Amino acid sequence: MILNNWYVAGEAASFAGTGPFGVKMLGADLVLFRDSAGELRCLSDVCCHRGAALAVGKVKGDCVACPYHGWEFNAEGVCTKIPALGADAKIPKRARVDAYPVREKFGWTWVFLGDDMSQAPPFPGEDVYPEYDDPDTWRIIRTSFEIPVNWERTEENSIDGAHPSFVHKAFGSRRDPTVNIVPVVTDEWSASTTRKRTPPDRADKTGAMKEITSDNRGMNVATTKFFVCGIMNRTDIKRADGVHQVQLATRTPIDEYNTRVFIMQARNYLKEPEHDAERMAGIMQAREEDVGIVKTVRPHLAPRRASHDLLTEADQLETAFRRKMRELTAKGLRIDSDTVERESKRQVFVIPSPTRGADPKNWVHKPVPRLAQDSEAAEPLAPEAAE
Ligand code: FES
Ligand SMILES: [Fe+2]
Structure with missing residues (x-):
């Protein structure tokens, strides 16, 4: 899991009221x-006094009060009150918890997790998903769910152009599984491919979608782009007959074994609300099909050694994703989650915040350890693109 990145904490609508x-x-x-x-404010949940969960405390004015002994923490994570010491208590400097920046975008609440915002990818602008603000052209449905798979494994699956022919008959051609090898367009924080794709046969479509589908509709053009920010991807599928669908999804690691997925899907066809349920059923079916396979993938966490699986040229976007993750590991931004797992029975590790980055001493909880760059990463990855 990667530090100094923005992640979606939840649907903005799910944080109505004061909380916590x-x-x-x-x-x-x-x-x-x-x-x-x-x-909306975000703090580490673990009280620095004796470790109770602030999330089961109470909001009091500008603070959240711990349910155990009533210590109050403000928006900066600084303790402002220790009731047991009386009104004139001198509050120790270490009586503070990490506080993380919060923003809202696309109806999602994002939190910056890390101690150095200068290393953050750009926060998503309108250009990432202009469909969001264009209801005349697009009908959008949205959902979120948790899946019991590793965040890198599910992101790789989501940007993989070869698997739909085998996993999703509703949108992968079973007749033609070839992947159109194209240049990968890469910048510092994202990478994309635009490929021609043989569409699935009409016989593999169902419901209202089948009604608007003919067998001789020509090739699809699919642009898939992933962003480091939020472990997000945008999938734009345009049919030759003008039917067009654009999905934006983010993947928040809950831990190394579970991921929370947030999805918006915009369509320029069947825009009446009565078609929403069928479109949503399509998203859920794809989820079941993907999770059914990705759950079986071993090892459960993506290997860090290139020789431990066999990427080919057809895995070109997945290769670009691994390359980005490898760059971030090399910058010291990958959490050493094996150590956290091993050592967290008697000590708490927290995500270090920008406040801690600027003032690293006098904290109760240790920051998560980071993985050191090692020789594994020196192995070459698969060829990324045709030149
Ligand atoms: S554990 Fe939070 S106030 Fe004591
Ligand atoms: Fe899939």
Whole structure:
């Protein structure tokens, strides 16, 4: 799991009211609450006194109060009150918890998890999903769910252009499984491919979709782009007959074994609300089909050694994703989750915040350890693109 990145904590609508709300991300427990101005705030959930969960405490004015002994923490994570010591208590400097920046975009609540915002990928702008603000052209449905698979394994699955022919008959051609090898367009924080794809046969479509599908509709053009930010991807599938669908999905690691997926799907066809249920059923069917396979993938966490599986040229976007993750590991941003798992029975590890980055001393809880760059990463990955 990668530090210094923005992740979706939840649907913005799920944080109505003052809270507090508990959320687990990157293996760490966090608490969100609204201050008296209505701003959503995010702190480490583990009270620095004796470790109770702030998420089961109470919001009091601009603070969240711990349920165990009533210590109050403000939006910066600083303890402002220790009731047992009386009104004149001198609050120790270490009486504080990490506080994380919060933003809202596309109806999702995002939290920055890390101690150095200068290393963050750009926060998504309108250009990532212009469909969101264009209801005349697009009908959008949205959903979120948790799946019992590793975040890298599910992201790789999501950007994989070869698997639909075998896993999803509703949108992968069973007749023609070839992947159109194209240049991968890459920048510092994203990569994409635009491929021609043989569409599935009309016989493999169902419901209203089948009604608007002919067998001689020509090739699809599919652009798949992943972003480091939020472990997000955008999948744009345009049919030759003008039917067009654009999906934006983010993947938040709950821990190394579970992922929370957030999806928006925009369509320019069958835009009447009565078609929403069938489209949503399509998303859920794809989820079941993908999870059914990805659950069986071994090892459960993506290998870090290139020789431990066999990527080919047809895995070109997955290869680009691994390359990005490898770059971030080399920058020291990957959490050493084996050590966290091994050592967290008697000590708490927290995600370090920007406040801690600027003032690293005088904290009660240790920051998560980071993986050191090692020789595994020096192995070459698969060929990425045809030149
Ligand atoms: S554990 Fe939080 S106030 Fe004591
Ligand atoms: Fe899939």
